[in-house]
Amino acid sequence: GSTTKTTTSGPTPSVSTPPTTTAGTEISTPTTTSATVTTPISPTSTSPVSTTTAGTTPTESFTTTSGTTSSSSITINATTTISTTFKTLPPVSTTTSGPTATSTAVTTTGSSTHSATPPVIGSTTGLTPTTPKKTCDSWMLCNCTKVICIEDNIVQVIPIICNPPPKPTCSNGLSPVPVMDEDGCCWHWECDCYCTGWGDPHYMTFDGLYYSYQGNCTYVLVEEINKKVDNFGVYIDNYHCDARDVVSCPRTLIVRHETQEVRLTTAQPNTLQVEVTVNNQLVALPYKKFGVSIYESGINSVVEIPELKMNVTYNGLSFSIRMPYSLFGNNTQGQCGTCNNNTADDCMLPNGNIAENCETMADHWQVVDPSKPQCSPGLVPTGSPSTTPTQPCKESSICELILGSVFKPCHAFVQPEKYYAACVFDSCVLPNLDLECSSLQIYAATCADQGACIDWRKHTNGVCSHECPPGKEYRACGPIKETTCKSRGQNETSTKQVEGCFCPNGTMLYDSGVDVCVKTCGCVGVDMVPREFGEKFTVDCKDCICLEGEHGIVCEPHVCDQKKVTCEGEGFYEVTEVNPKDSCCPLFTCKCNTSLCTAKAPKCSLGFEVHSYIPSGQCCPVYQCVPKGVCVHENAEFLPNSSVFVDKCQNCVCTNDVNVSTQLNIISCERVPCNTYCQPGYELKPVKGECCGKCVQTKCIIKTSDNSELILSPGDFKNDPRNNCTIYSCVDVHDQLIASTSEITCPAFNEDSCAPLDSSTPCSVRHRKDFIVYNGCRSVDRVDMTECEGTCGTFSLYSAEANSMDHSCSCCRETSTTEKYVVLKCPGGHAVSHKYIYVESCSCQDTECQRPESNELQNNEVNDKTTALNRIKRAISLTSK
Numbered sequence: 001g002s003t004t005k006t007t008t009s010g011p012t013p014s015v016s017t018p019p020t021t022t023a024g025t026e027i028s029t030p031t032t033t034s035a036t037v038t039t040p041i042s043p044t045s046t047s048p049v050s051t052t053t054a055g056t057t058p059t060e061s062f063t064t065t066s067g068t069t070s071s072s073s074i075t076i077n078a079t080t081t082i083s084t085t086f087k088t089l090p091p092v093s094t095t096t097s098g099p100t101a102t103s104t105a106v107t108t109t110g111s112s113t114h115s116a117t118p119p120v121i122g123s124t125t126g127l128t129p130t131t132p133k134k135t136c137d138s139w140m141l142c143n144c145t146k147v148i149c150i151e152d153n154i155v156q157v158i159p160i161i162c163n164p165p166p167k168p169t170c171s172n173g174l175s176p177v178p179v180m181d182e183d184g185c186c187w188h189w190e191c192d193c194y195c196t197g198w199g200d201p202h203y204m205t206f207d208g209l210y211y212s213y214q215g216n217c218t219y220v221l222v223e224e225i226n227k228k229v230d231n232f233g234v235y236i237d238n239y240h241c242d243a244r245d246v247v248s249c250p251r252t253l254i255v256r257h258e259t260q261e262v263r264l265t266t267a268q269p270n271t272l273q274v275e276v277t278v279n280n281q282l283v284a285l286p287y288k289k290f291g292v293s294i295y296e297s298g299i300n301s302v303v304e305i306p307e308l309k310m311n312v313t314y315n316g317l318s319f320s321i322r323m324p325y326s327l328f329g330n331n332t333q334g335q336c337g338t339c340n341n342n343t344a345d346d347c348m349l350p351n352g353n354i355a356e357n358c359e360t361m362a363d364h365w366q367v368v369d370p371s372k373p374q375c376s377p378g379l380v381p382t383g384s385p386s387t388t389p390t391q392p393c394k395e396s397s398i399c400e401l402i403l404g405s406v407f408k409p410c411h412a413f414v415q416p417e418k419y420y421a422a423c424v425f426d427s428c429v430l431p432n433l434d435l436e437c438s439s440l441q442i443y444a445a446t447c448a449d450q451g452a453c454i455d456w457r458k459h460t461n462g463v464c465s466h467e468c469p470p471g472k473e474y475r476a477c478g479p480i481k482e483t484t485c486k487s488r489g490q491n492e493t494s495t496k497q498v499e500g501c502f503c504p505n506g507t508m509l510y511d512s513g514v515d516v517c518v519k520t521c522g523c524v525g526v527d528m529v530p531r532e533f534g535e536k537f538t539v540d541c542k543d544c545i546c547l548e549g550e551h552g553i554v555c556e557p558h559v560c561d562q563k564k565v566t567c568e569g570e571g572f573y574e575v576t577e578v579n580p581k582d583s584c585c586p587l588f589t590c591k592c593n594t595s596l597c598t599a600k601a602p603k604c605s606l607g608f609e610v611h612s613y614i615p616s617g618q619c620c621p622v623y624q625c626v627p628k629g630v631c632v633h634e635n636a637e638f639l640p641n642s643s644v645f646v647d648k649c650q651n652c653v654c655t656n657d658v659n660v661s662t663q664l665n666i667i668s669c670e671r672v673p674c675n676t677y678c679q680p681g682y683e684l685k686p687v688k689g690e691c692c693g694k695c696v697q698t699k700c701i702i703k704t705s706d707n708s709e710l711i712l713s714p715g716d717f718k719n720d721p722r723n724n725c726t727i728y729s730c731v732d733v734h735d736q737l738i739a740s741t742s743e744i745t746c747p748a749f750n751e752d753s754c755a756p757l758d759s760s761t762p763c764s765v766r767h768r769k770d771f772i773v774y775n776g777c778r779s780v781d782r783v784d785m786t787e788c789e790g791t792c793g794t795f796s797l798y799s800a801e802a803n804s805m806d807h808s809c810s811c812c813r814e815t816s817t818t819e820k821y822v823v824l825k826c827p828g829g830h831a832v833s834h835k836y837i838y839v840e841s842c843s844c845q846d847t848e849c850q851r852p853e854s855n856e857l858q859n860n861e862v863n864d865k866t867t868a869l870n871r872i873k874r875a876i877s878l879t880s881k
Contacts, residue, residue, distance in 0.1 A: 144185035162186035171341045172208030173415050175450055179326055190325040194449075195222065195336035198318035198442040199435050200247040201238060202422040203358070205337030205346040206323075210418040211358035212425060213335070214248045216240050217375035220334035220365040222321060228331070230258050234312055234321055235367060236335070241269060242430050249435070253314040255303045260292050262303050264314040272316045272466065274301045286512045295512060297480050298500025299466065300445075317438040320445065335362045396427035396436050398460050402443055406459050410447035419443040437464035441499075444476070448497050453477035457499075468501035471517050478502045484509045485521035523552045541584035560585035571597045571619030592619035599623065607632040607664045630654065631665040640665060648672070649691030681711050700730030700739035712739070763790035763812035763844045774834050777824035785838070788812045792844030809847040816840040 139147055148156040162185060170176050170191035179190045193206040202212045206222075215238050223233040233256050241249035249269070255262040260278055267273035276283055276294055286295040293304045300313040310323040321336060332339045337346030337358075347361040348354055355361040366377045401407060402420045410416070423439035437460070444454045455476035457464050468474050477497040481487070485508060503509050503517035510516045510524045518530040523546035525531070527539045531546040531553070538544065542555035560582070567574045567590035575591040597620035601610045604625035612621040631638040631654035638644045638654040644667050646652045652669040659666050674692030678684050682695040702710040704720060712718060712730035714737055720726035725744040730737055766789040769782040792810035820838045823831050 144183075160185045165189055168341075170208070171343055172204070172206065174208075174446075175413065179324075190329075191341045192325055193321070193323040193328050193332060193336075193339035195321045196318065196442055196446065197221075197236065197250060197320075198438040199249070199422055199426045200241065200430060201236075201250050202418075202425075202439070203335060203362075204418065205335075205343070205358070206332060206339035207337055207341055207343045207346050209337060209343040209346040209358060210421070211362075212422065213359050213362040214238075214240075215362060215366075216248055217366045217372055218254075218369040219362065220367055222323070222332050222334045222336045224328070225331050225333050225338075229308065231256050232258075232308075233334075234336075236319070237369070241435075247429055250314075250317075250319060253312065253319050255292075255312050257292055257305055257308075258290065260290055262292065262294060264301050264303070264312075264319075266316040272299050274314060274316050276301055284513065295481070296500075298478055298498030298502075300498060300500070315441075317435075318442040318445070320442075335365050393428040396423070398436050398440065398463060399423035399427055401456060401459055402440060406456050407443065407447070407454055410443070410450070410452040410454055413450040413452050414443065414446050416443065440464060444499065448477065448499070451496070453497050466499075466501075471503075472501035473504050475499065475502050481512075482509045484511050485518065486511055488521070522546050522548075525553050538584060558584045562588070564588050565590055569617075569619055594620065597621070606635060607637055627658070627663040629658075629665060631667045633667060638667075647691075680709070697737055700737045702728045702730075702739045702741065704728070763788060763792055763842045765839055765842050772822055772824065772834060772836060774824060775826075777826040777832055777834070779822050779824055779834075783822050783836070785836070786840075788814050788839055788842030790842065790844070810844045811847050812842055813845045814839045814841070815843045815845075 144160045146158055146160055148158060150156055160183070165188045168176055168189050168191065172191065172194055174192070174194055176189040176191050178187045180187045194204075195206050196204045200212070200214065202210065204210050218235055218237045221234040221236050235254040235256070236250055237252035237254065238248040239251045241247065251266055253264040255264075261280075263277045263280075265275045265277070267275050276285060276287070278287065278289070278292075278294075283294070285301070286293070288294070291305060291307050293306065295302055295304070297313070300315045302311055302313050304311040308323070308327060310321070310328075312322075313320045323332070323339065325339060325341075328339055330338065330340045333348060333350070335358075337343075338348055345354055347356070347358040349361055349364050355364075364377075366375050368377060369375055399420055402416045402423060407416060419439050419442065423436045426435040426439060440456055440460075441464070444456050447454050453476060457466060457474075457476065466474055476499045478500055479502075480496055480498055482502055488508065507517040507519050508521070510518050510521070510530060514524045514528065516524050516528050516530055518524070520530075520532055522530060522532040522535065525539055525544065529537075529539075531537060533546055533548045535546045536544070537546075538558055539555075541558045543558050544553050544555040546552065547554055562585055565574065565588050571592050571594055572590045573593055573596065575589050577587045577589060579585050579587045599620055599622075601612065601623050602625060604610055607628055607630055608625040609628050610623055611626045612623050614621050628637065629640065631640070631644060633644050633646060633652075640654050640656045642654050644652040644654050646667070646669055649672050650669040651672060652667050655666050655668050657666045657668075658664070672691045675695075676684060676693075678695035681697055681699040681701040683698045684693040685696045687694045698713075700712045700714070700716075702712060704710050705722065705726070710718060710728055712728060714730050714732035717727055717729045720728065727742040727744065729740050729742065731740065732738075765786050767784060767786055769784055771781075772779045772783050772785075790812040792812050793808060794810055795808050797806050797808075798804070816839075818838045818840055819835055822834050822836065824834045825831055
């Protein structure tokens with residue numbers, strides 16, 4: 001650019017200024033003054049010009065360059081002095097001839113001076129010299145003050161007068177909003193682009209056209225026709241929310257702006273719970289990044305883009321989109337229609353044609369959604385279901401509230417008929433989902449937007465009630481942005497209200513991101529507990545204090561004053577426990593675990609049991625074998641006073657007395673009483689296996705002829721004291737004592753001849769049958785045995801011739817014998833062959849007679865006894881046949 005220097009000379013210019021008042025700047029001119037300005041002005045001149053003004057006011061040089069901030073001073077002879085400072089945006093550098101001016105003053109002769117500071121103007125306007133008698137343009141001089149170049153060297157400085165514009169009627173039924181002009185001086189009315197959707201779902205386009213649509217895909221709500229904003233649009237994901245797949249409900253609202261995609265998703269069907277994600281990442285509210293702000297306002301989640309002056313709200317049941325007409329007028333398309341205050345083109349298709357109805361149009365605004373492969377923008381949509389109930393029904397009484405007295409204060413601002421129709425449809429098509437509440441909710445929200453607050457939920461008998469979390473209370477009309485400790489000093493310009501859960505009276509929200517109501521603004525930490533300034537507390541094992549200032553909570557590590565224990569001794573181990581007095585400082589204690597002990601319980605002998613005890617201060621038990629207080633006999637235990645079987649010869653009892661050495665109870669025994677008296681001839685002898693002895697016969701008891709008892713030992717012989725021919729004897733046969741009585745009989749003889757009357761055959765063989773017993777073995781049957789028996793002549797006579805006794809000895813003896821054999825059975829069961837002598841014949845045989853001497857007499861006596869005994873035995877054997 002070039003620098004222009006202007007030199008002014010000539011008469012004083014005249015300026016005509018009408019009295020006026022402009023927005024933000026008050027300019028007072030009591031009189032109309034005129035001045036002649038002899039300054040040639042040319043907007044295209046590029047040569048430097050020096051400026052000289054005539055009058056009483058000093059002259060300052062100034063420089064004005066396109067795109068450069070400059071200052072100038074103009075002196076005008078007039079009755080009024082006007083001082084004005086203005087700026088221009090500097091795209092290039094400039095050079096000036098002379099000192100650089102910092103202000104421009106237009107001064108006229110007079111006593112009143114008015115000054116104003118103009119706003120920054122987008123295009124550069126400066127005072128430049130012109131060739132004489134050439135027309136010049138007009139430009140803004142300062143705040144709402146305009147400089148008009150009349151002709152030649154004459155300019156006129158006049159304030160801009162703003163007359164109130166006529167108030168238009170918005171086709172969507174909402175009140176128009178005032179919008180400032182670009183010059184910042186005047187304003188005009190505009191109808192904001194306001195689109196809503198609710199229920200199953202019902203739509204109200206930007207221009208107020210109502211329709212219902214039950215699509216099951218993802219659709220464009222609004223996009224730009226001519227793309228001015230990078231990656232911008234609002235979309236909706238609908239799903240069939242009834243069992244018959246007839247009607248749909250909104251599930252997710254999607255807002256795209258440049259690099260971010262915000263998704264507002266209904267957490268649970270038909271509820272006011274919304275999850276917010278940005279680029280598929282769950283975020284906490286409030287969220288502010290890259291020109292997008294997301295926060296909660298009452299029951300709504302709000303996505304706001306300040307650069308575009310637009311916001312989107314969603315609460316799970318309904319949504320609203322508000323966009324300024326100045327930025328989006330005649331440049332929107334989608335299910336929300338074209339924002340131009342004319343409903344005729346709201347059903348515009350993507351190709352620019354107008355559909356017969358918006359239900360058909362809505363089908364064409366599908367977008368590709370990978371989660372819904374059945375939806376394709378290229379396919380011709382099938383016919384949508386009818387939005388009119390097939391059969392008449394009795395609408396819900398809740399819908400009548402829209403037309404009744406509850407919403408009457410809003411009827412003057414927002415027409416209720418379309419919302420009532422939507423409510424009736426929802427109550428008839430889906431009578432069990434309570435979707436009619438969404439019609440009342442969106443209608444009440446629209447009324448609140450227009451300044452009419454309706455407390456309607458309490459009139460629904462609990463059907464449309466809204467529960468608030470603990471510590472909050474429901475209000476039908478609350479601030480769009482709730483006052484917080486950090487925002488309480490700021491003046492909230494918005495007067496609109498929304499329903500939702502708010503802090504009770506007397507409290508306020510601590511911060512927009514900390515959902516805690518506090519009475520006094522102190523600190524709120526991660527534990528979400530409000531603290532007062534100066535309050536000390538412990539959180540997350542840190543000692544903290546709430547300080548007034550930027551940092552708020554200041555924390556230091558919590559110090560634990562305790563000693564760590566050392567666990568000694570078998571079975572002990574260290575345990576860390578929670579300290580009930582200080583959860584940050586654990587308690588170190590020693591615990592006992594007996595499974596760690598190595599000592600095992602011993603196996604005690606009979607009569608003893610294991611007894612364990614834990615000594616003081618120890619963990620592991622000490623084992624001992626202690627007596628049970630019982631008696632022990634043959635691997636059995638007996639309680640005191642119980643009988644103990646030792647043997648059948650003793651009666652034993654377990655006593656309470658203890659043997660000091662064995663520590664067992666003593667068994668006391670008494671022998672079983674036995675009979676010790678035996679009859680004569682019997683002796684008491686022990687019996688194996690028996691307690692008492694048995695009287696066993698050891699002698700023969702013989703009754704004599706006079707009934708007296710004669711006791712003989714085995715082998716004894718005794719003559720009857722009264723009858724010498726009767727001999728008593730006792731014989732032991734096989735351990736049996738046999739008493740026998742033998743009578744000696746003499747043959748009859750003739751006394752005359754002294755010869756026996758009955759003489760038996762001398763010396764003949766006598767037969768008998770008897771058992772043969774040898775070495776314990778016995779014949780099976782009686783055996784025929786023979787013996788010699790008979791008398792032979794024996795005498796002793798005196799011989800006179802010999803003068804001595806003449807002896808003649810003759811005995812009956814066997815003359816011939818044979819050997820015979822017999823089988824004997826033995827006790828072991830075996831048999832043996834036994835040989836015995838069988839006498840065939842007997843005869844009297846002479847034997848040598850000797851003189852009787854003493855020895856011989858003795859032998860004779862013995863022989864006599866033996867003969868007598870044998871004779872007795874034979875008698876016994878004969879009697880036993």
